[in-house]
Amino acid sequence: xxxxxxxxxxxxxxxxxGMDGRARAGILHTAHGSIETPIFMPVGTVGSVKALxxxxxxxxxxxxxxxxxxxxxxxxxxxxxxxxxGLHEFMKWDRPILTDSGGFQAFSLSSLNKMSADxxxxxxxxxxxxxxxxxxxxxxxxxxxxxxxxxxxxxCLGYGxxxxxxxxxxxxxxxxxxxxxxxxxxGSPGLLFGIVQGxxxxxxxxxxxxxxxxxxxxGYSIGGLAVGEPKNLMMKNxxxxxxxxxxxxxxxxxxxxxxxxxxxxxxxxVDMFDCVLPTRNARNGTLYTSAGKxxxxxxxxxxxxxxxxxxxxxxxxxxxxxxxxRHLYVSKELLAFxxxxxxxxxxxxxxxxxxxxxxxxxxxxxFKAGYEAMYPEEDLLFDAPEC
RNA sequence: GCGAAUGUAGCUCAGUUGGCAGAGUACCUGGUUGUGGCCCAGGGUGUCGCAGGUUCAAACCCUGUCAUUCGCC
Numbered sequence: 001x002x003x004x005x006x007x008x009x010x011x012x013x014x015x016x017x018g019m020d021g022r023a024r025a026g027i028l029h030t031a032h033g034s035i036e037t038p039i040f041m042p043v044g045t046v047g048s049v050k051a052l053x054x055x056x057x058x059x060x061x062x063x064x065x066x067x068x069x070x071x072x073x074x075x076x077x078x079x080x081x082x083x084x085x086g087l088h089e090f091m092k093w094d095r096p097i098l099t100d101s102g103g104f105q106a107f108s109l110s111s112l113n114k115m116s117a118d119x120x121x122x123x124x125x126x127x128x129x130x131x132x133x134x135x136x137x138x139x140x141x142x143x144x145x146x147x148x149x150x151x152x153x154x155x156c157l158g159y160g161x162x163x164x165x166x167x168x169x170x171x172x173x174x175x176x177x178x179x180x181x182x183x184x185x186x187g188s189p190g191l192l193f194g195i196v197q198g199x200x201x202x203x204x205x206x207x208x209x210x211x212x213x214x215x216x217x218x219g220y221s222i223g224g225l226a227v228g229e230p231k232n233l234m235m236k237n238x239x240x241x242x243x244x245x246x247x248x249x250x251x252x253x254x255x256x257x258x259x260x261x262x263x264x265x266x267x268x269x270v271d272m273f274d275c276v277l278p279t280r281n282a283r284n285g286t287l288y289t290s291a292g293k294x295x296x297x298x299x300x301x302x303x304x305x306x307x308x309x310x311x312x313x314x315x316x317x318x319x320x321x322x323x324x325x326r327h328l329y330v331s332k333e334l335l336a337f338x339x340x341x342x343x344x345x346x347x348x349x350x351x352x353x354x355x356x357x358x359x360x361x362x363x364x365x366x367f368k369a370g371y372e373a374m375y376p377e378e379d380l381l382f383d384a385p386e387c
Numbered sequence: 388g389c390g391a392a393u394g395u396a397g398c399u400c401a402g403u404u405g406g407c408a409g410a411g412u413a414c415c416u417g418g419u420u421g422u423g424g425c426c427c428a429g430g431g432u433g434u435c436g437c438a439g440g441u442u443c444a445a446a447c448c449c450u451g452u453c454a455u456u457c458g459c460c
Contacts (some may be wrong), residue, residue, distance in 0.1 A: 066421075103420040125423075151421080167444050195421090226420045255421035278424040283424050299415070337424065 007142075008034070009073040011148070012191050012218040014250045020240055022269045024341060028250050030096040030148040031189060032088065035063045037250060037271035038355050040262065040348045043279060046071045047081075047091045049335035049345075050279055051204045054093050060314065060342055061349040063094060064148070069141050070102035074124050078144035086146025093227070101138045101151035103195070103223070104255070107158070115369075116190075116298045117172070119153065137202035139192075147190050151221060153256075155196040159228035167225075172209040181215050185259035192219035194253060199224060202234045202240035209244045221248040222270070226256045232382040234261075245269070248302050252289035259288060259351055260375050263368045264382050266355055278348045282340035285329050288347040292374050296340070301326040311315040314346035315339075 018025040045068040071283030106120040113122030119134035142150040155169040186298030252272035289309035304322040316339040328336035358367035
C-alpha cells in the first residue's frame with residue numbers, strides 16, 4: 001500500500017520513468033515526499049477528506065490530497081492556519097497537499113461574484129461578506145497554507161462559451177498566471193503550476209499552453225474541462241495538448257473524473273487527477289466496484305450478505321456486508337460516509353496504481369480495456385462522432 | 388351498556404352544489420466531474436374500514452356493521 005521510497009530530490013523534479021504509447025509513469029518530488037504518477041488525489045476541500053481521518057487516508061493508499069484556497073480562506077482563515085504551522089500540521093497530514101486557487105469557485109459560484117482585470121470580487125457563500133481575490137492574494141493564501149503544489153488564479157468558462165470569450169479567458173488566465181509566477185518565483189517553497197484554459201477550442205488550448213510555458217511553471221494543469229462538454233470533445237482537446245506540453249513536467253487534469261475519464265486521459269499523457277466523485281458518490285450511495293457501479297440504496301441489497309466487492313481489499317469490503325452498508329446508508333448513519341468513502345477512494349487509487357503498473361509493463365491498452373468493458377455505455381461517449 | 392368523534396397511500400392528513408383518487412413525508416429507480424452530507428429527474432405504491440342501498444355517476448348521500456379514541460354509566 002505504501003509507495004516505494006525514492007531518493008529525495010529537489011521539490012519540483014519530475015522523473016518520467018516509463019511510457020506506453022502516450023501514457024506516462026513518473027515520480028514527482030515535493031517538500032513532503034514523492035508522488036508516483038499517474039495519481040488520483042482525494043479532495044479535502046476544507047482541510048479534511050470528508051468523513052476520513054489521516055489514518056484512513058493513508059490506509060487507502062493516497063499519496064497526496066487537495067485543499068481549497070477559497071474555502072480555507074473564508075474559514076478558518078489562512079492566517080489562522082499559518083499561525084498553527086500550516087495546513088499539514090493543522091490537519092495532521094504529513095504528505096503532499098495540492099491547493100486549488102479559487103478560480104473554479106469564481107466560476108461555480110459566479111452568481112456571487114464580479115470579475116475584473118485585477119481579480120475576482122466575490123461574496124462569501126457562508127455569510128455574504130465581500131472579498132477580493134487577486135493573483136497575488138491567492139498565492140499569498142496558498143503560501144500561508146503551506147501548499148506543496150499551488151494553482152494560480154484562472155478564468156474558467158462553462159461549455160458553450162464563444163471562441164471570443166474563450167480567447168479572452170485565456171488571455172486573462174495567462175496574465176494572472178504571470179502575476180502569480182512573479183509573486184512566487186522559481187525556487188520558492190511550494191510548486192506553482194500553470195492552468196491551461198481555452199474551452200473546447202484546441203488551437204486556444206495550444207496557445208494557452210505555449211503562453212504558460214513561456215512563463216515557466218513546475219507543472220501544467222488543464223482546467224475548464226468536464227464542465228458539460230461531450231466526452232469526445234474533452235478527448236480531442238487533451239490529445240491536442242499532449243504534443244505541446246513539455247514531457248519533463250507533470251500534467252494535471254483538474255476535477256476529472258469518472259474512472260473512464262481518468263483512464264482515457266492517462267492515455268493522452270495526463271499524470272494527475274482529482275475529483276469529488278468518489279467521495280461525493282460515497283456520501284450519496286453510489287459505489288464503484290469491479291462489477292461496475294453499485295447503488296447501495298437499492299432494496300435488493302437489504303439481505304445481501306456478500307461483501308460490496310469481493311475483489312477489493314479495503315477495510316469496508318474486508319469487514320462488512322452489503323446488507324449492513326445499505327442499512328447504514330438508509331439509516332443515515334455517519335459510519336456509512338466513512339465506510340463508503342474508504343471504499344470508493346480505494347477503488348480510484350487501486351485503479352491508478354494498476355494503470356501505473358500496466359504502463360511500466362507495456363500493457364496499458366489491455367488494462368484500460370478491462371475497465372471499458374465495465375462501463376460500456378459511458379465508453380461509447382468517448383469515441384462518438386463530433387457534433 | 389350509552390353517547391360522540393374518527394376511519395382515504397407505509398406515516399400525517401387534504402378532498403362540497405355527488406363527476407378520472409390528492410399533498411407532504413416515507414418508499415422505489417436514475418443522476419451527481421478543480422465538494423454545502425446538498426440537490427436534481429422520474430415513479431403512486433390505494434379494497435377511500437366492511438356490507439348493502441339511492442344515483443347515469445358515491446370517498447362524499449342513506450342503512451347496517453366493524454375498529455379506534457374520548458366522555459358518561
